[in-house]
Amino acid sequence: MAELIVVGLIVGSIIALGAIGLTLVYGILKFANFAHGDLMTLGAYIAFLAFRTGGHLGPLSFGPGMIAAILAAMAFVAVLCVVIDRLVYRPLRRRNANLVILAMASLGMAIILRSVVYLRWGPDTHFYVTGIQQAHNFPLGTKLKPDQMFIGVVAVLSVVLVYLLLYRTKLGRAMRATADNMDLARVSGIDTEHVVVWTWLIGGSLAALAGVLLGIQSHLMPEMGFDFLLPLFSAAILGGVGSPHGALVGAFTVGVSQELSTEWISPAYKPVIAFVLLFAILLVRPQGIFGAKKQ
Amino acid sequence: MITSFFHDMINPAYMAGFLTLVVIYGVFAVGLNVHWGYTGIFNFGVAAFFAVGAYTTAVLTKQSASGAYQTYIGGYHLPFVVGLLGAGFVCAILAFIIGIPTLRLREDYLAIVTIGVAESLRHVFVNEGWLVNGTRGMIGIPQPLHNLVDTADYRYVYLAIAAFVLLIVYVAVERGIRSPWGRVLRAIREDEMTAEASGKNIFAFKMQAFMLGAFIMGVGGALYAHYVRAITPDTFVPMFATFLIWVMLIVGGSGNNKGAILGALVVWLIWDRTGALVSNSQDPRIFYVRNLLIGVLIVGVILLRPKGILGEEKRVSVYAGKEKERPRPVEEAPDIASAAATEDAVDGG
Numbered sequence: 001m002a003e004l005i006v007v008g009l010i011v012g013s014i015i016a017l018g019a020i021g022l023t024l025v026y027g028i029l030k031f032a033n034f035a036h037g038d039l040m041t042l043g044a045y046i047a048f049l050a051f052r053t054g055g056h057l058g059p060l061s062f063g064p065g066m067i068a069a070i071l072a073a074m075a076f077v078a079v080l081c082v083v084i085d086r087l088v089y090r091p092l093r094r095r096n097a098n099l100v101i102l103a104m105a106s107l108g109m110a111i112i113l114r115s116v117v118y119l120r121w122g123p124d125t126h127f128y129v130t131g132i133q134q135a136h137n138f139p140l141g142t143k144l145k146p147d148q149m150f151i152g153v154v155a156v157l158s159v160v161l162v163y164l165l166l167y168r169t170k171l172g173r174a175m176r177a178t179a180d181n182m183d184l185a186r187v188s189g190i191d192t193e194h195v196v197v198w199t200w201l202i203g204g205s206l207a208a209l210a211g212v213l214l215g216i217q218s219h220l221m222p223e224m225g226f227d228f229l230l231p232l233f234s235a236a237i238l239g240g241v242g243s244p245h246g247a248l249v250g251a252f253t254v255g256v257s258q259e260l261s262t263e264w265i266s267p268a269y270k271p272v273i274a275f276v277l278l279f280a281i282l283l284v285r286p287q288g289i290f291g292a293k294k295q
Numbered sequence: 296m297i298t299s300f301f302h303d304m305i306n307p308a309y310m311a312g313f314l315t316l317v318v319i320y321g322v323f324a325v326g327l328n329v330h331w332g333y334t335g336i337f338n339f340g341v342a343a344f345f346a347v348g349a350y351t352t353a354v355l356t357k358q359s360a361s362g363a364y365q366t367y368i369g370g371y372h373l374p375f376v377v378g379l380l381g382a383g384f385v386c387a388i389l390a391f392i393i394g395i396p397t398l399r400l401r402e403d404y405l406a407i408v409t410i411g412v413a414e415s416l417r418h419v420f421v422n423e424g425w426l427v428n429g430t431r432g433m434i435g436i437p438q439p440l441h442n443l444v445d446t447a448d449y450r451y452v453y454l455a456i457a458a459f460v461l462l463i464v465y466v467a468v469e470r471g472i473r474s475p476w477g478r479v480l481r482a483i484r485e486d487e488m489t490a491e492a493s494g495k496n497i498f499a500f501k502m503q504a505f506m507l508g509a510f511i512m513g514v515g516g517a518l519y520a521h522y523v524r525a526i527t528p529d530t531f532v533p534m535f536a537t538f539l540i541w542v543m544l545i546v547g548g549s550g551n552n553k554g555a556i557l558g559a560l561v562v563w564l565i566w567d568r569t570g571a572l573v574s575n576s577q578d579p580r581i582f583y584v585r586n587l588l589i590g591v592l593i594v595g596v597i598l599l600r601p602k603g604i605l606g607e608e609k610r611v612s613v614y615a616g617k618e619k620e621r622p623r624p625v626e627e628a629p630d631i632a633s634a635a636a637t638e639d640a641v642d643g644g
Contacts, residue, residue, distance in 0.1 A: 092598070099402075101601070110590070111538060111587070111589055115584070118583035230407075230411050233411075237404070268418060269422065282397060282400065
């Protein structure tokens with residue numbers, strides 16, 4: 001049981017990175033980005049492309065090459081998000097398109113990104129490093145591999161950084177103001193297009209990071225991000241759309257519930273657990289745990 | 296290249312199969328048009344209704360399970376028509392359940408929930424072997440009027456049956472949409488608050504439209520099941536069973552049933568012909584070019600031609616006459632909302 005909770009927290013921290021980006025985009029640009037999962041996939045594969053084996057960072061299965069690969073993937077996906085925004089979402093914003101149309105366009109982008117991954121890397125699974133890693137024993141009978149600890153540490157550090165950015169910088173304040181009311185933010189002198197660019201840079205790099213960590217945790221495959229879409233949306237909606245700390249709480253809830261469910265039902269139903277949580281929260285509290293009730 | 300591209304198309308037997316799938320997809324596109332085109336219900340889970348419709352008719356019309364590799368519920372050996380209608384009813388009930396928490400919320404929540412329902416159901420179909428035979432799938436789904444003609448000629452009979460079903464669906468939806476009920480749906484799509492202020496029960500109208508569209512999709516799923524005769528959970532992956540239908544609707548022109556059917560023809564032509572290229576090619580990756588094309592079509596149509604090929608019909612009231620013959624009445628508030636479903640629909644539909 002303790003073991004499942006620990007694994008759930010690790011998976012939850014990966015979900016958190018994706019869900020925070022998703023909720024930021026949702027909060028500021030107001031549309032559900034169906035391509036977010038596939039941004040994770042692309043990030044994981046870009047890191048796979050950039051990764052050079054050799055050396056070991058302490059007990060980890062990979063060397064310093066992984067750090068470089070992670071940074072490359074984050075930079076690539078972040079810039080790609082801005083490019084996509086310029087080509088697709090901004091023209092639609094300018095046209096005052098219905099937000100649902102933007103969501104549909106993001107679904108088209110999701111299919112495009114995934115097809116590119118399929119075309120470049122094929123349908124087979126890939127690993128950053130092959131081989132089995134020795135797990136360490138911890139109290140309460142839990143076992144943890146060094147790589148999993150790495151995932152947890154990196155995720156926690158990133159979340160702290162995002163928190164500082166949102167709540168301790170001028171940019172963060174501008175982002176939160178834009179999320180509250182874009183028109184009001186604009187008349188207050190905030191360059192909202194600038195805020196949009198930063199939203200994509202942060203959301204995109206977090207998605208890429210989440211994708212790489214997911215790849216380290218298990219393996220790479222073209223559907224990995226799309227399969228993660230339900231947990232991401234569950235976490236974001238559970239916490240209240242637009243609320244980063246809500247997404248964090250939602251992510252751990254989803255991660256732990258998914259793992260704990262394997263105690264009683266088949267692990268094949270993990271994605272269904274995320275969906276059941278989503279359906280339940282929409283039934284009883286659609287604004288999410290931390291969301292303010294709006295009409 | 297070009298000759299091989301069109302070679303199959305002059306073969307009548309091939310053509311019959313091709314058109315049958317166009318007709319079946321036409322049923323789905325009209326169903327989705329009721330959701331999205333007329334009411335603005337953002338259903339990303341067409342695959343759920345596709346699958347439930349197909350499995351329902353299989354369970355209703357097949358003989359009961361026998362043999363080592365067959366385990367499934369039901370097997371009532373009922374007639375084709377019962378299967379078709381049963382599939383529609385079960386899908387309408389499913390829509391009712393999904394609609395309760397989601398139709399009151401913002402549109403994109405419904406999209407997320409429906410995509411979740413479709414994926415979750417697929418997991419259930421795969422993992423619960425007792426239900427509908429798991430990954431082995433349902434095979435030998437019976438075909439109506441099969442003894443009427445030679446097996447080789449049966450495809451023409453089924454094409455006629457499917458076309459007849461599409462005709463019924465088309466006429467029914469056209470009549471519904473040209474009634475006051477249909478105008479309320481379009482008013483809701485354009486401006487929920489105005490429609491509500493006019494005393495319309497938004498939730499009830501949306502629920503009716505959601506259930507009607509789901510019923511049609513269930514019938515489409517059943518038509519598909521009886522055509523291919525074998526279905527597995529893999530049939531209902533989102534690309535084939537949801538996104539392809541969305542592309543058909545927005546390419547043809549949402550808010551227009553003729554557009555929906557035209558979209559089914561155009562997109563299935565692209566899908567089928569690129570499929571032929573795939574099977575002639577040595578490189579299996581060309582398969583993914585086809586998916587890429589679907590994504591590019593979605594983004595491209597939204598950006599460059601948001602109305603699709605045909606675009607929406609401006610007037611749907613049988614009493615309104617032609618556009619230029621009668622000026623738009625100013626006094627009737629709900630009618631303005633529905634008549635305004637023109638230029639705004641560029642982005643709304």
